[in-house]
Amino acid sequence: MGRRVSRRNFLALVSRSGLSVSGVTILKSAASATTYQANERLNVALVGVSGRGSWFVQAIPQIGENVVALCDVNERRAAAAFARFPSVPKFRDFRRMFDTMANRIDAVVVAVPDHNHAVISYTAMSLGKHVYCEKPLTHDVWEARVLREAAARFGVVTQMGNQGTATHAFRRGVELVQSGAIGDVHEVYVWKDSGGSGERPLPSGEQPVPDYVDWDVWLGPAPDRPFHEQWLNWHVWRDFATGNLGNWASHSANMAFMGLRINSLWQPGSEGRIRVVAEVHSRTQHTFPRWEIVRWQIPARGNLPPVRFEWFNGAGAPGRRAHVEELMGKKLDWGDAGNKKWEDHAGCLICGARQMIHATGHNSTFVLLPSGRTSEQEGPPQVLPRGGSHEREWTAACKGRGQTMSHFGYSGPLTEFLMLGNVATLFPEEELEYDPKRGEIVNHPAANS
Numbered sequence: 001m002g003r004r005v006s007r008r009n010f011l012a013l014v015s016r017s018g019l020s021v022s023g024v025t026i027l028k029s030a031a032s033a034t035t036y037q038a039n040e041r042l043n044v045a046l047v048g049v050s051g052r053g054s055w056f057v058q059a060i061p062q063i064g065e066n067v068v069a070l071c072d073v074n075e076r077r078a079a080a081a082f083a084r085f086p087s088v089p090k091f092r093d094f095r096r097m098f099d100t101m102a103n104r105i106d107a108v109v110v111a112v113p114d115h116n117h118a119v120i121s122y123t124a125m126s127l128g129k130h131v132y133c134e135k136p137l138t139h140d141v142w143e144a145r146v147l148r149e150a151a152a153r154f155g156v157v158t159q160m161g162n163q164g165t166a167t168h169a170f171r172r173g174v175e176l177v178q179s180g181a182i183g184d185v186h187e188v189y190v191w192k193d194s195g196g197s198g199e200r201p202l203p204s205g206e207q208p209v210p211d212y213v214d215w216d217v218w219l220g221p222a223p224d225r226p227f228h229e230q231w232l233n234w235h236v237w238r239d240f241a242t243g244n245l246g247n248w249a250s251h252s253a254n255m256a257f258m259g260l261r262i263n264s265l266w267q268p269g270s271e272g273r274i275r276v277v278a279e280v281h282s283r284t285q286h287t288f289p290r291w292e293i294v295r296w297q298i299p300a301r302g303n304l305p306p307v308r309f310e311w312f313n314g315a316g317a318p319g320r321r322a323h324v325e326e327l328m329g330k331k332l333d334w335g336d337a338g339n340k341k342w343e344d345h346a347g348c349l350i351c352g353a354r355q356m357i358h359a360t361g362h363n364s365t366f367v368l369l370p371s372g373r374t375s376e377q378e379g380p381p382q383v384l385p386r387g388g389s390h391e392r393e394w395t396a397a398c399k400g401r402g403q404t405m406s407h408f409g410y411s412g413p414l415t416e417f418l419m420l421g422n423v424a425t426l427f428p429e430e431e432l433e434y435d436p437k438r439g440e441i442v443n444h445p446a447a448n449s
Contacts, residue, residue, distance in 0.1 A: 050077035053111035136246035148412025164362035177259025182352030195314025196288025272299030
């Protein structure tokens, strides 16, 4: 399929109401596209079936839904998934998939590199398809806002793939924070141990495009460039990835963000702006810093006090490990020797006036400090639903049973908040002031652009 519009205008075209994508008619509501009312199983298309996408190749059939289409731009990486479903239609280009069989698809799972999350998810929602999109929801702040608004406009069921949200521990932690059981919270610390790659030279020269890769579709809305195999190591590059703020903080910042109702700043009638500033090992235009510290100053939300929210990533972040350990009263295994504990390599510390919550990387386990308790029987009553897996919660909601907790109305603001940190690392030591309702940095035109 030839390119229908310039890459830079791709998302802009998709986001205009009433336009079609590659000739597919946009439907007005989810009900006009779904067939599960007559069929207990959802018909699910998987876009991205290698890497993280391989999880859904297993999970969707296991929870009893039909896989009716497979789409991946890299046929070599997708070979195992393609072989698992020999009779299921297969595509390289998601637009071709929708052109061919939109009326046979109820829901779509998007598990591709970060820079293509928004355009695929938007296209699916505009066709009335329910969408599960892996974290981070989008590559940048603006895309997150577009998807949040689109999900509401098209009336579909959505879920972002920060799977810890589905666990009992996560929901209990949110209840403890929201009820005030741990006291007023003025500080939050979130971390990842590995850091970024630091500056490195851009790939030079041009290599032949392998016959098993659709390079044009892989690039999607990113700036055009000749093929080079180094671009496929996409987690390194800002054009395609979101660093550990996207890859990990989507999990580890989640309990604090939800528990402290920071997302309320995006809601009608809210007031207040968020200030953010970053320190970095060095300013990296094309990659992510070896270490970074990002600090958000969050205003009061109703009767909740202002809170300082800090993220640090990488071994060199000055003094941050020692500070967190001092607050916790214990040592963590940061894994610098290569034999780290899973529960210590990423995490979150929510500092209440009476108790602290130390949650592990996916926020799927936690302990109260200093007591070390995790009991569901103590503290406030349960108010949040308890369910099964993150995927089951989504498919049940698609069928009209219950709601998702990481729907785009919530995960959109979470993603805006985190991706604002990536903007701050491009302008270190400069405080940025963000208006959540307008979606604008109001004091720094270059950062806002």
